[in-house]
Amino acid sequence: MSQQLTKYRSDISQVFKLGVNILNNARALKGISLDLKLLAVNGIVQAGKIGSSQGQSLITLSGFLSDLPIQIAPELEDLERITTDLARQLTVSLISIIRFIFYSNALSISLDRLLIQSKSSFRASDFKILNIQELTKLSKNDVFLKTRDLDKENIEQIAQVNIGISENSRLMLDKALDLLSKAAAKIENLKRNGFIANYMGSNILIESSYLTSDQQSFQALVNNIRNIVNRLDTNLDSMINSIKDAENILRSVMMANQSN
């Protein structure tokens, strides 16, 4: 397989892997949301034991905190749905693009045979066989002037099939890009919620510093909140990075098919 085909194939496989990573990360977020909920409940229970006005303010803060997982639940569901659609869309695109690669490979072998036969100095690698514009005029290229009609007809037919697949793949990849940007928007919302959880944790820490006892329990609670938010941030950052990488590769793949 030629270098340009090998790179094209490896790029597409890479996007597929990134899509699966994004989906797995999105699914892992559900566990983090549940952990946050349990911590908030734990905070309410501890604040209830204090029984003073200080306890009341801590109950209120922990109550806000326990509302966060409820608020982010629909966002998480949306994100999981979007990333599931994304993985599905990438799989369908991948199958279509694999067909494109196999036809391109056949075209490349045929072109090399014809070019060698005609003692041309050109080789298949000198043609941008992934590119629609190049495919459109391929069989009419001057280097094939003396080529048999049978061969020109066959090149034309394979090229036409690949133009069709390429146009169809572009629509599929456009949809994948759209899903990637939707996932990125959801992730930004979730990051904001993580920031709010951290902020609540800081407030709990301040309030609990006035307590004569149980300070350590609240310190531990806030540490746990920060750990969870850090885990959330790590997951979301990893997703954002995967999304950026996937967007870049997809754009370059689409460019290879479309550019002049």
Place this chain on the structure above:
Amino acid sequence: MKSEIIFESGDHKWIVLGRDTSKKDEVIDTNEYIIVSNGEAMLLDPGGIEIFPSVLAEITKYVSIEQIKVIFASHQDPDISSSLAMWLDLAKHIKIYCPWLWTGFISHFGMGTDFILNPIPDEGLELKIGDKGSTVFLVPAHFCHSPGNFSVYDPKANILFSGDIGAALIPNDAPLYVDDFASHIKYMEKFHLRWMPSVGSLRQWVRRVRNINPNIIAPQHGSIFVGENVHKFLDWLDNLEVGKWEMGAEASDINKAVWMKWKK
């Protein structure tokens, strides 16, 4: 990939493709055959998806894609049928024939294309190659090795395509035609002992083929039998005790240990 015309008479010819040195080592070598009859072509066991680009590029030396009217898949194995969707996507007019038993299974190779398979009934079929080509016969070869399996007989060329029957795992430099049958047996024997499950079905197939009396038997793997070697091959098959497998004591012990582990 190499190709060679193995029969030519007027507007009727057979071409064999195979010995693909560009394929990965782990991909088993296969023979693909094209019958070109009065300008219309039939492709027999087109090969797996891995070698599709090489097969397509090689076939286009002989025929235009538009000329390919029929594709025949003798059975369901991936080295035969995993490329079918690619062929159909390339030329939607192609009619693909495969054993009815396998249509639902081979459809899993659809790769998102409009994938229509024409089922071959158990008793076989008379099949015209396109509108102008000659007629070939799809001869039942069930349980040799697949439970839904066919050979193809072309009376005009007197060639029988036998699929996996007569298959041999030969070295890359082996000749296209079997020259010394006795020394060729070692490449076929293990394959047949393992892959052919039924002595009765094999004997029936041999009887059927003796009645047909082809001059050439062309298998999907290995070298081609011509003339006297056709008879030697059929005699050899008639005496082959297939469908038996006994584990050696050592293998049996190993498996016992594995079973015990599973039981836990």
